[in-house]
Amino acid sequence: MIHALDEAAERLGLHIGQPLANARAMCPDLKVFDADVVADAKTLSDIADWCDRFTPLVALDPPHGLFLDITGCAHLFGGEAALLQTLVRALARQGFAVGAAIAGTSVCARTLTRQTPGVIVADGGEAAAIDRFPVSALGADETITTGLRRAGLKTIGDVASRNPSEITARFGARFSTLLAHALGQGDAPINPRKPLPDYIVEKRFAEPIATDTMIAMTLSRLADTLIASMEKQGKGARRLEAAFFRTDGVVRAIMVETGRPVTRSAVIDRLFRERLDALADPLDPGFGFDMVRLSASRTEIVVQEQRDLDAHVHDNDELAALIDRIAARIGGKRVVVHLPQDTHIPEQAVLAAPAQHHLAVAMQAEWPARAESEPPLRPLRLFDKPEPVTVPFATVPDGPPHQFTWRRAKHAVVRVEGPERIAMEWWRQDGKQLTRDYFRIEDAEGLRFWIFRDGLYEGEVFDADGKPAPPNWYVHGLFA
Amino acid sequence: MSGARMSALATLRSQIERIETAEVGHHHDRVALGHSEVDHALKGGLARAAIHEVFCEGRQGAVATGFVTGLAGRVTTQRPLLWVRQDFSELEAGALSMSGLAELGLDPRRVVMVRAADVESALRTSADALACDALGAVVLELWGETRQFDLVASRKLTLAAQSSGVTGLLLRMAAQPLPSTAETRWMLRAAHSPPGSASMPAAPWSAWGAPRFDVELLRNRHGPCGRWIMEWKCDECQFSEPSAYPQPVAAAPAHRPDPAVLQQRRAG
Numbered sequence: 001m002i003h004a005l006d007e008a009a010e011r012l013g014l015h016i017g018q019p020l021a022n023a024r025a026m027c028p029d030l031k032v033f034d035a036d037v038v039a040d041a042k043t044l045s046d047i048a049d050w051c052d053r054f055t056p057l058v059a060l061d062p063p064h065g066l067f068l069d070i071t072g073c074a075h076l077f078g079g080e081a082a083l084l085q086t087l088v089r090a091l092a093r094q095g096f097a098v099g100a101a102i103a104g105t106s107v108c109a110r111t112l113t114r115q116t117p118g119v120i121v122a123d124g125g126e127a128a129a130i131d132r133f134p135v136s137a138l139g140a141d142e143t144i145t146t147g148l149r150r151a152g153l154k155t156i157g158d159v160a161s162r163n164p165s166e167i168t169a170r171f172g173a174r175f176s177t178l179l180a181h182a183l184g185q186g187d188a189p190i191n192p193r194k195p196l197p198d199y200i201v202e203k204r205f206a207e208p209i210a211t212d213t214m215i216a217m218t219l220s221r222l223a224d225t226l227i228a229s230m231e232k233q234g235k236g237a238r239r240l241e242a243a244f245f246r247t248d249g250v251v252r253a254i255m256v257e258t259g260r261p262v263t264r265s266a267v268i269d270r271l272f273r274e275r276l277d278a279l280a281d282p283l284d285p286g287f288g289f290d291m292v293r294l295s296a297s298r299t300e301i302v303v304q305e306q307r308d309l310d311a312h313v314h315d316n317d318e319l320a321a322l323i324d325r326i327a328a329r330i331g332g333k334r335v336v337v338h339l340p341q342d343t344h345i346p347e348q349a350v351l352a353a354p355a356q357h358h359l360a361v362a363m364q365a366e367w368p369a370r371a372e373s374e375p376p377l378r379p380l381r382l383f384d385k386p387e388p389v390t391v392p393f394a395t396v397p398d399g400p401p402h403q404f405t406w407r408r409a410k411h412a413v414v415r416v417e418g419p420e421r422i423a424m425e426w427w428r429q430d431g432k433q434l435t436r437d438y439f440r441i442e443d444a445e446g447l448r449f450w451i452f453r454d455g456l457y458e459g460e461v462f463d464a465d466g467k468p469a470p471p472n473w474y475v476h477g478l479f480a
Numbered sequence: 481m482s483g484a485r486m487s488a489l490a491t492l493r494s495q496i497e498r499i500e501t502a503e504v505g506h507h508h509d510r511v512a513l514g515h516s517e518v519d520h521a522l523k524g525g526l527a528r529a530a531i532h533e534v535f536c537e538g539r540q541g542a543v544a545t546g547f548v549t550g551l552a553g554r555v556t557t558q559r560p561l562l563w564v565r566q567d568f569s570e571l572e573a574g575a576l577s578m579s580g581l582a583e584l585g586l587d588p589r590r591v592v593m594v595r596a597a598d599v600e601s602a603l604r605t606s607a608d609a610l611a612c613d614a615l616g617a618v619v620l621e622l623w624g625e626t627r628q629f630d631l632v633a634s635r636k637l638t639l640a641a642q643s644s645g646v647t648g649l650l651l652r653m654a655a656q657p658l659p660s661t662a663e664t665r666w667m668l669r670a671a672h673s674p675p676g677s678a679s680m681p682a683a684p685w686s687a688w689g690a691p692r693f694d695v696e697l698l699r700n701r702h703g704p705c706g707r708w709i710m711e712w713k714c715d716e717c718q719f720s721e722p723s724a725y726p727q728p729v730a731a732a733p734a735h736r737p738d739p740a741v742l743q744q745r746r747a748g
């Protein structure tokens with residue numbers, strides 16, 4: 001089956017969907033490559049990235065189309081015609097076969113692109129521009145297109161000349177909306193890939209830049225501008241994105257998040273320096289970047305706090321700034337604070353949450369109070385996954401072990417306290433989990449373990465024949 | 481010796497003097513641990529604005545963690561504690577449990593944990609954190625011998641701690657002590673719970689008490705070294721001398737003194 005073809009093949013009369021054997025019969029020396037839908041989608045999204053330089057509103061139109069909303073952007077590139085030319089030439093230079101058109105509505109522009117690429121239609125001229133094209137150019141379902149052709153409506157103009165209610169009754173409301181949009185009556189909003197950032201500043205270079213110092217300088221200047229425009233509205237940035245547009249079309253975007261709104265350009269500067277420093281695959285300038293864009297994709301209103309009198313506020317600010325810096329360097333998920341959870345299962349009792357977002361909550365969290373004048377009942381170090389130990393025998397069936405082997409070392413039990421029975425939450429889990437009996441144990445060396453028996457003796461664990469089997473033992477934690 | 485050279489020497493000397501006194505200035509800030517002999521050896525307590533190293537064998541990881549937690553609890557009671565750990569140490573010794581931390585009498589709300597992937601980023605993060613004066617203490621937890629933590633890295637941490645006043649605690653599990661610029665260096669081993677007395681025999685199933693540490697002070701820049709048994713009092717949040725009894729014992733009847741108690745009084 002032919003999935004896609006180039007112009008030369010099209011001229012030979014081949015078409016998409018044709019069986020490969022037929023195509024080979026028509027053209028014996030046909031060059032064939034396997035279709036790779038995933039790679040195609042990736043390429044399309046890369047091109048969309050590159051198109052970000054023209055407008056922040058870029059939408060995908062799979063399998064091989066892109067919508068660019070250039071409202072208010074065209075004048076930056078010398079008008080619509082110049083923009084269209086720049087875009088088509090740049091993409092053609094990168095080796096893509098490209099057709100583009102500009103119109104008041106996205107559907108109309110798509111129809112034009114399929115039929116007469118390079119056309120610019122002024123507002124109001126949509127109907128006139130497309131009425132001579134075949135109905136297939138609208139991009140409706142195959143059944144609708146065939147149905148229209150059977151009804152004798154060959155061109156878009158034919159269909160448009162009918163009463164809209166007839167079309168809706170015969171082909172459905174979706175098609176009539178599509179038609180209306182193509183004719184310039186109303187427009188469906190495109191679905192941009194990225195949400196529009198709140199603030200954008202960018203710098204273009206006639207001569208591409210490549211050195212680290214130039215990149216750093218550009219970023220800090222952009223940060224100044226960004227801060228200045230945010231300051232006017234009393235905003236601070238919570239998420240910042242720097243996009244580096246390489247001359248050969250590759251776009252690299254780097255994101256930095258902060259726990260508190262940033263209002264100083266020096267902070268932005270430092271965060272990006274940390275981030276760029278720590279990148280696993282460093283920024284590769286190639287032949288240089290011809291554009292750098294800094295955008296604040298999430299902003300917040302800044303609440304001014306009285307700083308000088310309250311040292312506590314200062315400390316919290318400092319801590320938040322430190323967390324932001326560390327997070328920029330090693331990733332936000334690697335800096336965590338802890339929130340107590342309402343459960344008695346030891347491994348789920350504490351939730352580690354990113355410190356950037358949960359610092360304030362964690363500082364106010366209510367932890368269960370410890371029992372006064374009791375030794376610690378929970379271990380200081382807890383294994384994520386309990387580690388199995390071998391217990392040769394237990395004197396009392398339900399009792400603690402006398403000795404056990406953990407990590408190939410034997411430990412003789414000297415002191416024991418327990419059991420503390422922890423039953424699993426039967427109302428939550430899908431599968432049945434076993435009841436655990438925990439023992440605090442001290443061995444001959446003075447090391448202290450938190451050991452549990454998984455399952456009640458002769459009550460919960462069974463072997464293949466359905467007979468009671470001895471339960472397994474695990475080390476779950478270590479006491480100080 | 482010419483006059484110019486003399487004056488140059490004098491300037492250098494005065495500079496050195498100034499640097500030294502500046503360092504000493506910080507060292508006045510000490511916090512008592514609660515164990516009188518240890519505090520005496522430390523000239524009043526653990527120095528703030530300095531680096532302290534705690535070493536242990538691999539299997540004693542939890543013991544050393546407990547000791548470091550205790551030191552951190554003594555150093556700061558209000559300010560946040562940044563705990564930087566390497567991914568690998570969590571696999572080997574288990575993750576630091578906040579429930580366990582709370583059981584030791586510390587406040588888990590003040591702990592911010594950094595999960596560094598490797599030693600290098602852990603070192604860098606802690607150097608950065610030590611320079612932030614909003615923190616009370618920074619704990620750096622490393623597992624095994626590392627090439628990256630050399631004298632230069634150690635000096636960097638010390639300088640950062642001195643300039644900000646934050647205390648740095650290094651938890652080195654499964655590592656051998658090496659020269660460094662640390663103020664103190666400790667070797668930790670597990671200590672038994674106290675045996676029962678004559679009036680309360682050490683039955684194998686008897687209850688046992690607070691965390692105990694067999695602490696060896698290997699290096700002390702401003703005092704003698706030594707080895708002690710220290711106990712951590714969870715309720716008071718401080719160290720103390722080892723208690724002989726794991727549980728509070730009922731007072732001996734006044735008319736018929738307990739021979740064991742008498743013996744002990746004589747010995748003490």
